[in-house]
Amino acid sequence: MTHAHQYELMVIIQPEVDERQVPAYLDKFLKVITDSEGTIENVDIWGKRKFAYEIQKKHEGIYAVVNFTATSEATQEMDRQLNLSEQIMRTKVLRAEEAIAMVASEAKRAEAKAARKSAAKA
Template sequence: MLILNPEIDERQVPVALDKFLKVITTDGGTIENIDIWGRRRLAYEIQKKNEGIYAVVNFTATSATTAELDRQLNLNEQIMRTKVLRAEEAIAQVAAEKERAEAKAARKAAAPAKAAKA
């Protein structure tokens, strides 16, 4: 996942990403999917900015290639944040978040029932 500077024109995002993702393809990796979410409000301010352009890239590459990609992304001023996850870790995080959301919904549903009994 990448968060790009919001001052970039959104039409230039795929071009900027392709420049970085060449590291993967030149080392024999493959890019399965590029999902550009667009401009979103940040949970907290990063580099004095409240918005960022989110992009999620699914790819297959060696760990050395992934480390080089992460290094290049961190050096670029247009990239505000990066997060590289293995597919297993990402799936586990999504499952854990889903469980937390379901537990929270169950607690909210149980709270009015308890209040009515009291």
């Protein structure tokens, strides 16, 4: 078995999909991971969220975030299948370390912005 990595998948699903069906719907795609001896750590359904801008002429979608461990081959195959689905509007797969680095850099940026603001007031 090639080396497994931790990933975070963010999926945006068409707003017409029944939110109660989302976990079962995602399971079909996540089977690619579990069939190749990967593991699903967490599935977090955020529910419907408004977009900052239109995607496919829609103003909202159902967000879900999945944390899993798998090989890059299984991850690419799952992403390919998700992208073929009519119900899936967007996908983004990040390696866990990339996701952590992104959150950390966002926090640093926010800190720097707050520091600039308080310096401007002084």
